[in-house]
Amino acid sequence: MGVQDFWVVTVIGFCFQAQILSSQNLTCNPNDMKALEDFTSSLITVIDGWGSSFSSDCCKWEGITCNSSSSLGIGLNNSIDTFRVVKLELPSKRLAGNLSASLGTLDQLRTLNLSHNLLMHSLPTSLFHLQNLELLDLSSNDFSGPIPVDIELPSIQFLDISQNLLNGSLPGSICDKNSTQLWVLNMAANYFSGNLPQGFGNCTSLEDLDLSTNYLTGTSNGISKGIFRLRKLTRLSIHDNMLSGELSEEIGNLINLVRLDISTNGFSGTIPDVFHSLGRLQNFVAHSNRFGGRIPPSLSSSSTITLLNLKNNSLQGTIDLDCSAMTSLTSLDLGSNRFDGPIPSNLPSCQHLNTVNLARNNFTGEIPESFKSFHSLSYISLSNCSLSNISSVLQILQQCQNLTTLVLTLNFRGEQFPADPTLQFEKLKILIIANCRLTGVIPQWLSTSSRLQLLDISWNHLEGTIPVWFGNFSSLFYLDVSNNSFTGEIPRSLTGLPSLINGRISIEEPSYDFPLFMKWNVSASALQYNQVWSFRPTLDFSNNNLNGPIWPDFRKLRLLHVLDLKYNRLSGPIPSSLSEMVSLETLDLAHNDLSGIIPPSLVKLSFLSKFSVADNELYGVIPTGGQFLTFSSSSFEGNNLCGYDAAPCPSGQDGPLRTWFGKSSKDYTGVIAGVCVGFVFGIACFIGIDRYVWTF
Template sequence: MDAQDFWVVIVIGFCFQAQILSSQNFTCNPNDVKALEDFTSSLKTVIDGWGSSFSSDCCKWEGITCSSSFSLGIGLNNSIDTFRVVKLELPSKRLAGNLSASLGTLDQLRTLNLSQNYLIGTLPTALFHLRNLELLDLSFNDFSGPIPFGIDLPSIKFLDISQNLLNGSLPGSICDNNSTQLRVLNVAANYFSGNLPPGFGDCTSLEDLDLSTNYLTGTGDAIPKGLFGLRKLTQLSIQDNKLAGPLSEEFGNLINLVRLDISSNGFAGTIPDVFYSLEKLQYFVAHSNRFGGQIPPSLSSSSTLSLLNLRNNSLQGSIALNCSAMISLTSLDLGSNQFDGPIPSNLPSCRHLSDVNLARNNFTGEIPENFKNFHSLSYLSLSNCSLSNISSALQILQQCHNLTTLVLTFNFHGEQFPADPTLHFEKLKILIIAYCRLTGSIPQWLSTSSRLQLLDISWNQLEGTIPVWFGNFSNLFYLDISNNSLSGEIPRSLTGLWSLINGRSSTEEPSPDFPLFVWRVSGRGLQYNRVWSFRPTLDFSNNNLSGAIWPDFRKLRSLHVLDLKYNRLSGPIPTSLSEMVSLETLDLSHNELSGIIPPSLVDLSFLSKFSVAYNELYGVVPTGGQFLTFSSSSFEGNSLCGYDASPCPSGEDGPLGTWYGKSNKDYTGVIAGLGVGFVFGIACFVGIDRYVWTF
C-alpha cells in the first residue's frame, strides 16, 4: 500500500466513525416505524419511553438499536432509508397482548428479545423467516399453539422459546435452509409431544440443546442417531419427558459434553459403560428412571465428574467408587436405590466430596469409623438406611468439622438419644433425626449448635420439658418437636426467636440437583424437598404440654405455621395472636383452651388453615376475612355458634357471649348498661355466669 492509498483508508475510516457518532440524530426507515407501530397496537400495555405518537426517530426509543446501511453493507446514501432497526430488546417490561406479525417486516433485525413478559397467542410465521435474525428469545411468556411450519432462519445462532404453552411436534427442519449456525436451542417447559425429530442431527454447530419438561416420547431408539453426531454439543438436557427404553451406547460419541441430564424419564436397563470417552463431562443427572444393575466402571472412576445423581432408580449391589480417580467429585446422590452391604468406607478419600445422599437404600451396620476423616463433608443424608448405634454415629460425625446438614431419619429405632456432653457440632445448620422412636430427653449438647436453622426431632419418644435454651437459636426458623411425650410449659424464651421476629435467615442449598431430605406430605407419603420450601414453623403438636399460650407469640411476625394441637394447653386464646401477620396455619385443636375466639383473628389475611376444635370455647365464631372459608370441623367440640353446624339463637335471648361478632353499635348499649350495673350493683355480680366476663 502506497502513501496515497493509506490516506484514502484513513479518510474513509474517519467518515465511517462520523457516521456512527452521528447516530444520536439519525432516523429510522419508515417501513420499520410502521412495523413498530403495528407491534405496539397489538399490545394491551404501553412501552415506557415510546409515547403515544410515532415519529421517524424510533432509533431513540428504549430497546431499539439501529445501524446504518453502510455498516449493514447495503450501501451508503443520504436518504431516510439509511438507518434500520437491528435490535429490539424489551425483556421483563410486563408487556401483555399478542405479538404482531408486522415484526416480520423488520428485514434487517438481528436480535429480538421479548422474554419474561405476558405475551399470548400463536407465534407469527413471519418471525421465522427473518433471514438476518441471529438471536430470538421469546421465553417466559404465554404463547400457545405449534411452532410455525417451514422455518427459514439461515443466520440464527440463539433460539429460546422455553417456558411457554406451546404444543404440537418439534420441527425437524429447524436446521434446514442452511440454518447451520444455530448454537443454542431451548424449547424447555412447554407441551411438545411426539418423537425427537431426526433433523436435529443437521444442527452441526449446536452447543446447547434443552428439550426438558415436555411430553416427548419414544422407546428403543428414543434418541435419533443423528443427534449423536453433534460433536460440538456441550449441554444436553432431555429430562422430565416420556422417553423410554435402553440408553444408547452412542452417547459416548458426544465427546464434548459437559452436562448431561436425562432424569425423570423411563430409561431402563443398565447404564452403558461409555464414560471413558466423555472426558469433559462434569454433571451427569439420571435420577428417576428405571436403571438397574451396577454403576459402570467408566462412571465410577471419572476424573472430570463433579456431580453424579442416580437417585430413585433400581441400582443394586455395593457402591464401589474409585475415589483415587474421582478427583473432581463434589456431589454424590445415590438415594432411593437398592444398594446393599455396608456404607462405603472409602468416601472420605474422595477429597473434594462435600454433598452425600445415600438415603433409602438397604445398607446394614453402622457409620464407618473412618468417616471421622471426612473433612470435606458438608451435607449428609443417611435416612432410612437401617443404621444402628446412634451414639457411635454422632461421635464419629462430630469430627466432620465442615458438616452443616445431617439427616438421619428412620434409623436407630428405639435407641436412647445420647446425652453425652462431649458432643459438639459447631457448624451444624440443619439436623433431622425424626421417626427414630428415640427415648430419653432433649440433650444439653444440642445447645452448642448455635447456628441451627432447622431442627426436626419429631416422632420419637422423648420425655421431659422443652429446653429454655431453644430460645437462644437466633437463626432457627423451623422447629418440629411434635409427636413426642414432652411435658411442662412452652418456654417463654421461644417468643424471642430472632429469625421468626425479623425474617428467616438465609439458607444454602447443597447443589443444583441435590434434595436435602425426604419429607412427609399428608395423604401422599414422602417426597423430596429443599430448605427454601419449608415455611417458618413451630410444631409442638401431639405432646403433653400444659400451661398458657404466651401473648408474646405476637412478636413472631415472620412465623407461617404454629401447630399446638393435641396437648393440654389451657387459658384463653391471646388476642395478640392477630399481630402474627404471616400466619398461614394456626392449629390449637384438642386442648383445654377456654373463653372466646378473639374477633381480631379475622385480621390474619394469610390464614388458610385454622382449627380450635375440641376445646372449651364458647360464644360466636368471628365473621369476615379468612374465617368465611373455614369449615365447621374447625370449630366443633366447643360451645360455639355462628358457623354452619351451629347457628346462634335469634334475638337477644342467648348467652351474653353470643353477641361477639356483631358490630359495635349492636351492643354498645348493653356494655353501657353493664357498666352502670357494675357501679351500682357490684355485689350482684358474684354469681353471674362466666360469659359476662368475656367483655
C-alpha cells in the same frame, strides 16, 4: 498546546459535531415504525416511552436499538438515510396481550427479547422467517399452540422459547436450514410431545440443548442418528419427559459433554460403560429412572465427574467407587436404590467429596470408623439405612470438622437419644432425626449447635420439657418437635427467635438436588424428599402433651409461616396479638382446651390459607372477612360458635346466651340456675323495697 494545535483540534471538533448533528437528522424507517405501532396496538399494556406523544422517532423508544441503513449495507432509494431497527429488547416489562405478526416485517432485526412477560396465544409464523435474526428469546410467557412447522432462520444463534404453554411436535425443520450457527436451543417447560426429531442432528454447531420438562416419548436408540451426532454439544438436558428403553451406547459420541441430565424418565437396563469417552463430563444426573445393575467401571472411576446423581433407580450390589481416580467428585447421590453390603469405607479418600446421600438402601453393619477423617464432608443423609447404635454414629460423625447437614431419619428403632456430654456439633446447621422412635429427653449437648437453622426431631418418643435454650438459636427458622410426648409449657424464649422476627433467613442450600425429609401431612408414611428451600419458616409443636397458654409475644415472629399447636392441652384465650404475625400461612390450634372467643383481629392475616380451632372450648361469633371466608366449617367444629357455616347467631345479638356471660359450655347450666335464683330474689326484694332506693 500551541495555537496551531488548538485550531486543529477545534476544527476536528466542529467536524465531529457536524457529523453528530447530521446523524440526528436520520429518521426511523417508516416500515419499521408501522411494525412497532402494530406491535403496541396488539398489547393490553402500554410501554413507557413509546408513542407519538413521546417521540415520532421510534429509535428513541425504550428497548429499541437502530443502525443506519448505510451502515447495514442497504441501498438507498432516496437521499434521506433512515434508521433500521436491529434490536427489540423488552424483557420483564409485564407486557400482556398478543404478539403481532407485523414484527416479521422488521427485516433487519438481529435481536428480539420479550422474555418474562405475560404475552399469550400463538406465535406468529412471520417471526420464524426473519433472515437476519440472531437471538430470539420469548421464554417465560404464556404462548400456546404449536410452533410453525416451516422455520427458516438462517442467521439464528440463540433460540429460547422455554417456559410457555406450547404444544404439538418438535419441528425438526428448525435445524434443516439453520444448522450452521445455532448454538443454544431451549424449548424446556412446555407441553411438546412425540419423538425427538432426527433433524436436530443437523444443528452441527449446537452446544446447549434443553428439551426438559415436556411430554416427549420414544427411546434413546430412536434418536441415535440425531442428537448423538452433535459432537459440539456441551449441555444436554432431556430430563422430566417420558423417554424409555435402554440408554444408547452412542451417548459416548458426545465427547464434549460437560453436563448430561436424563433424569425423571423411564430409561431402563444398565447404564452403558462409555464414560471413558466423555473426557469432559462433570455432571451426570440420571435419577428417577429404572436403571438396574451396577455402576459401570468407567463412571465409578471418572476423573472429571464432580456431581453424580443416580438416586431413585434400582441399582444394586456393593458401592465400589475408585476414589483414587475420582479426584474431582464433590457430590454423590446414590439414595433410593438397592445397594447392599457395608457403607463404603473409602469415601473419605475422595478428597473433595462434600455431599453424600446414601439414604434408603440395604446396607448392613454400622457407619465406618474411617468417617472420622471425612474432613471434606459437609452434607450427609443416611436415612432409612437400617443403622443402629446412634451413640456410635454421632461419636464418629462429630469428628467431621465441616459437617453442616446431618439427616438420620428412619433409623435406630427405639434407641435412647444419647446424652453423652462430650458430643459437639458446633458447625451443624441442619439436623433431622425424625421417625426413629427415640426415647429419653432432648440432650444438653445439642445446645452447642448454636448455628442450627433447621431442627426436626419429630415422630419419636421423647419426653420431658422443650428446652428453654432453644431460644438461643439465633438462626433457627424451622423447628419440628411434633408427635412426641413433651410436657410443660412452650418455652417463652421461642417468641424471641431473631431469625423469625427481623432476621434475614439465609439458607445455605446443599449442592444440586440434595434431599431432605419433610412431612407433607400428618402421616409418618408421607415423609418424602424435599430441598431446604421448600421448608417454610415453621414452629411445629403438635401432637404432644404441652399445657399452659399461647404466649401473646408470638406476635413478634413476623416472618413465621407455620404455627402448629394442635393436639395438646393448651388453655386460656387465643391472643388477639397473633394478628401481627403478618406472614402466617398456617395457624392450627385444634384439639386443645382454649377458651374465649376467636379474636376478630385475625381476619387481618391476609396470607392465612389454613386455619383450625376445632375441638376447643371457644364461644361467640366466628369472624367474617378476609381469609376467614375461605375456611370450611370443619375449622370451627367442636366449639360453641355461631355464624358463618356454624349455627346461626340469635337474632339481634352478637352470639348465644353463653357469650353474654363469658362461660364455657361446661358452666352453662350453672349460669342459667344463677339467673333464675337472682330473678326470684329480686322479686322478693321488690315487694318491700324503699321508694328512694328503687328510684336510685
